[in-house]
Amino acid sequence: MPAPPAAIVLTRDLSTTQALDVIVRSCGRQVLDQVHPLLDTRDPVALHDMRVGIRRLRAALSLLRRPLGDGEKIAWVSIETRDLAAPLGHARDLDVAVRDHGDRLTGSSRRKLLELREGAYDEALAVVGSDRWHDLTAHLDRFLRKIHDDVPVDPPIADAAGEALDRRFRRVSRRGALIERSHAPERHRVRIEAKKLRYGAQFFSTLYAVTPGSDSAAGSAAEDFTHSVAALQDALGDLRDIQTTRHILDLVGATPPHIETAPLVARAVAAHADIVARGPFWRPPLR
Secondary structure (H helix, E strand, O other): OOOOOOOOOOOOOOEHHHHHHHHHHHHHHHHHOOHHHHHHHOOHHHHHHHHHHHHHHHHHHHHHHOOOOOOOHHHHHHHHHHHHHHHHHHHHHHHHHHHHHHHHOOHHHHHHHHHHHHHHHHHHHHHHOOHHHHHHHHHHHHHHHHHHHHOOOOOEHHHHHHHHHHHHHHHHHHHHOOHHHOOHHHHHHHHHHHHHHHHHHHHOHHHHOOOOOOOOOOOOHHHHHHHHHHHHHHHHHHHHHHHHHHHHHHHOOOOOOOOOOHHHHHHHHHHHHHHHHHOOOOOOOOO
């Protein structure tokens, strides 16, 4: 099973740059903890955990870029991280194809699939061991130490978090309403927004801490909201995996099996409706 990320604890007296430092360093540790296991053993779990850490890091940068008024520096870090992570994503797609279809393939199709996965891992490990990867980690450290002086504004994180979550909630609500009639690219965009909403809710959850035992304690509003967003993200992710795996099987000369997608679409629709019905847990209810 993937290792759960370390808990992030934010307090309402922090500025947005201070909160970003806490979040990004936590995500960075999640990534760096997987470097040696990945290089030493080519472990698919380490690869997945590293990708999750990178996705969380990029989500934090995306969520807080606008509240900080930054147009360049944060964007550069996010783009460079995305580009370096691309080979890891390709290796993960091949892991999924091997996991779901490797046992039923035989002969040249199976051999080609396994060769593709080994080649993808070679590329991913080359990136993780490269000077460019090392340079990015060093740059990220310098970026975090100087960001307060480089951004135009630095509001309290309590204000920035609400703004960031509101924006992602609106996007998920609006774009997700069309899931049944959407094509794969549109569904993928909803999944990306859901991912940012989910990670944001996790990053900022301690800002909305409540008295233990109250109606808003863990296990109710905030936690249930996050679970609903995760359900939407998972259903859309499964739909994307089906499409990606079909392409991979075509490449190795195997016939992709027919997989009924209607149940996954129905799961996504139900999860989206649940998110909208719950509403923003970070906003006090109207009285």
